[in-house]
Amino acid sequence: MTITHESNTESAMPAGIVQDRLAHVSAAAYRIRHHALNMGEVQGQGYVGQALGAADMLATVYGDQLRFRAEDPHWEARDRFLLSTGHYAIGHYAALAEAGILPVQELETYGSDDSRLPMSGMSTYTPGMEISGGSLGHGLTIAVGMALGLRHQGSSARVFNFLSDGELDEGSTWEAAMGAHHHQLGNLTAMVDINALQADGKTDTVLRTEPVTEKWESFGWYTQRVDGNDVGALLAAFDNAAAQAAAVGRPSVILCDTKVGRGVPLLEEREKAHFMRIDEHEWQVCREQLTAGYEGKASA
Amino acid sequence: MSTTTSAAAAAPTVTAAAAATPAKPKLKTSAMIASFADPGQKTASAPFGHALVKAAQENDRIVGLTADLGKYTDMHIFAKAFPERFFQMGMAEQLLFGAAAGLAETGLVPFASTYSVFAARRAYDFLCLDAAEPNLNVNIVGGLPGLTTGYGPSHQATEDMAIFRGMPNLTIVDPCDSIDIEQAVPQLAASDGPTYLRLLRGNVPTVLDEYGYTFELGKAKVLRGGNDVVFISSGLMTMRALQAAKALAAHNVDVAVVHTPTIKPFDAATVLAEINTDRLAVTLENHSVVGGLFETVASAVVTAGVGKRVVPVALPDQFLDAGALPTLHDRYGLAVDRIVAKVLAELG
Numbered sequence: 076m077t078i079t080h081e082s083n084t085e086s087a088m089p090a091g092i093v094q095d096r097l098a099h100v101s102a103a104a105y106r107i108r109h110h111a112l113n114m115g116e117v118q119g120q121g122y123v124g125q126a127l128g129a130a131d132m133l134a135t136v137y138g139d140q141l142r143f144r145a146e147d148p149h150w151e152a153r154d155r156f157l158l159s160t161g162h163y164a165i166g167h168y169a170a171l172a173e174a175g176i177l178p179v180q181e182l183e184t185y186g187s188d189d190s191r192l193p194m195s196g197m198s199t200y201t202p203g204m205e206i207s208g209g210s211l212g213h214g215l216t217i218a219v220g221m222a223l224g225l226r227h228q229g230s231s232a233r234v235f236n237f238l239s240d241g242e243l244d245e246g247s248t249w250e251a252a253m254g255a256h257h258h259q260l261g262n263l264t265a266m267v268d269i270n271a272l273q274a275d276g277k278t279d280t281v282l283r284t285e286p287v288t289e290k291w292e293s294f295g296w297y298t299q300r301v302d303g304n305d306v307g308a309l310l311a312a313f314d315n316a317a318a319q320a321a322a323v324g325r326p327s328v329i330l331c332d333t334k335v336g337r338g339v340p341l342l343e344e345r346e347k348a349h350f351m352r353i354d355e356h357e358w359q360v361c362r363e364q365l366t367a368g369y370e371g372k373a374s375a
Numbered sequence: 376m377s378t379t380t381s382a383a384a385a386a387p388t389v390t391a392a393a394a395a396t397p398a399k400p401k402l403k404t405s406a407m408i409a410s411f412a413d414p415g416q417k418t419a420s421a422p423f424g425h426a427l428v429k430a431a432q433e434n435d436r437i438v439g440l441t442a443d444l445g446k447y448t449d450m451h452i453f454a455k456a457f458p459e460r461f462f463q464m465g466m467a468e469q470l471l472f473g474a475a476a477g478l479a480e481t482g483l484v485p486f487a488s489t490y491s492v493f494a495a496r497r498a499y500d501f502l503c504l505d506a507a508e509p510n511l512n513v514n515i516v517g518g519l520p521g522l523t524t525g526y527g528p529s530h531q532a533t534e535d536m537a538i539f540r541g542m543p544n545l546t547i548v549d550p551c552d553s554i555d556i557e558q559a560v561p562q563l564a565a566s567d568g569p570t571y572l573r574l575l576r577g578n579v580p581t582v583l584d585e586y587g588y589t590f591e592l593g594k595a596k597v598l599r600g601g602n603d604v605v606f607i608s609s610g611l612m613t614m615r616a617l618q619a620a621k622a623l624a625a626h627n628v629d630v631a632v633v634h635t636p637t638i639k640p641f642d643a644a645t646v647l648a649e650i651n652t653d654r655l656a657v658t659l660e661n662h663s664v665v666g667g668l669f670e671t672v673a674s675a676v677v678t679a680g681v682g683k684r685v686v687p688v689a690l691p692d693q694f695l696d697a698g699a700l701p702t703l704h705d706r707y708g709l710a711v712d713r714i715v716a717k718v719l720a721e722l723g
């Protein structure tokens with residue numbers, strides 16, 4: 076099935092998504108964005124645009140879906156969240172702080188010498204970081220192994236794999252997609268940030284990956300496509316995926332159309348770039364715009 | 376951080392108030408593509424891109440490809456000059472090099488760019504069997520060779536030469552500067568089989584113009600003579616070797632520098648003639664101590680039956696840290712100060 080952007084606007088929000096879940100996740104997404112701006116300012120550069128775009132996806136997973144113990148990131152029964160897209164670590168660190176796995180204070184060390192929070196996410200550095208991504212297109216293959224391994228050992232833990240749309244270029248992603256379907260990994264959920272951007276420019280000028288929905292469907296996955304910046308739509312999609320989840324069943328993919336720089340109009344309107352340029356004086360403007368937008372929406 | 380500690384130790388009279396609000400140390404941060412040019416150093420912009428355009432003006436069989444890293448490998452210069460001869464393959468490195476082989480099969484001369492890690496690690500099988508075994512003129516252009524990014528093991532190609540040296544037919548070039556790159560590109564295009572260029576991109580230092588140097592594929596060059604020590608170096612470490620040689624002169628140590636930009640096939644004759652002397656022999660490379668220049672030199676020495684100790688300056692056999700490039704070059708011994716200290720220690 077496919078939930079389209081249009082059919083899943085807030086006014087048509089499916090019953091069962093209570094307002095406080097929405098508010099809880101939206102607040103988490105706001106704080107993740109705020110953290111990301113602060114981290115970006117320390118670096119003076121980086122993947123802030125991606126973090127802002129993916130904040131709602133990350134907030135939904137960490138704030139609503141994932142089973143974990145903040146004080147024990149290695150708890151055996153935890154659900155696994157695998158960040159394949161290593162350069163999105165800035166957003167993931169913010170989500171880990173939001174989840175209480177990392178101290179908020181530590182975020183300011185992002186990308187600095189001897190920090191536990193390197194620019195590209197690595198499991199050997201950071202509590203809660205399950206794999207070392209960064210060489211793109213690895214995550215889903217590892218996720219297949221984890222899902223197989225957990226099921227084999229009788230665990231009911233689920234595996235979530237975060238991918239970027241650029242990672243759909245890699246053949247390995249599709250090898251994994253076939254493998255997951257073949258092994259009937261109903262405990263596996265992939266979430267793809269479709270921000271229509273990659274290193275050399277817009278995705279459709281680099282490598283046309285569309286029609287993405289039909290590809291995943293034809294690979295046998297339970298496929299949903301949503302507005303990845305609509306928390307209500309994300310909650311509904313993750314609920315659907317959770318309802319489908321089973322030890323033996325179809326793997327699930329949630330294709331999330333997102334906007335680079337989401338939540339900060341200054342950046343939403345800036346020319347899209349893999350490395351977004353933000354001048355020194357603009358960081359404060361960004362934070363103010365973010366807060367104004369969030370408070371405006373919350374009171375509306 | 377050692378600087379903070381020593382500053383505090385040197386200033387025991389600091390007031391309590393001042394001590395309570397120490398200035399936050401400015402954090403050293405890791406950039407994706409950090410420049411290794413020294414401040415104020417003469418540089419050339421995108422020498423590879425411009426050299427490829429020039430070569431392509433003379434040879435209409437040259438085509439360019441990349442795997443979503445055109446802007447980051449200076450291939451975008453070529454793409455702009457020859458849009459109809461440029462192919463964007465997406466972030467799909469196996470496709471990139473398989474397709475490069477296919478293009479070469481039709482008589483074209485492809486230059487295909489990505490980061491060294493992805494060429495060496497992910498696409499090896501495609502390069503080995505589709506390009507090298509049929510000995511096709513496929514030119515691999517690898518960005519971020521060795522330790523030229525602070526991003527950690529996913530991007531640090533510390534073992535690219537070790538991987539590629541095992542591939543029969545492949546020519547490997549590790550250029551020092553913009554001069555090397557400008558002069559190497561047409562020679563790589565003109566040489567028949569597959570090649571691998573350890574790309575330096577962006578603002579690349581211009582160093583070798585001061586040494587009456589020209590790049591010749593397959594040849595090592597003596598850049599300067601010296602009575603006490605001989606440096607055998609490649610890549611950006613030749614720049615560091617020359618700087619270290621100057622610094623060592625202040626210690627009355629006279630250092631010769633031999634630049635070996637072609638790692639394979641290796642100019643053993645030139646290097647052995649320089650090594651087989653009483654001088655301390657040191658290899659310097661921006662690569663793991665395993666499988667790179669040091670072992671290339673060592674095997675040439677042993678094969679020739681020369682009984683000679685060789686001291687490596689190279690990256691350790693381990694996965695390296697993430698961090699700022701100057702921090703890491705210092706930590707792993709590639710910085711000029713570390714080279715100087717090592718040589719002085721060896722000389723005793």
Ligand SMILES: Cc1ncc(C[n+]2csc(CCOP(=O)(O)OP(=O)(O)O)c2C)c(N)n1
Nearest residue numbers: 209210211239240241272273274349443466
């Ligand atoms: C295997 C691999 N090839 C190339 C790269 C270099 N690279 C880093 S990010 C990127 C773009 C990938 O697309 P996406 O993640 O969608 O980019 P974004 O949305 O962040 O701009 C590329 C090509 C990489 N990290 N891994």
Ligand SMILES: [Mg+2]
Nearest residue numbers: 240241272273
């Ligand atoms: Mg993208």
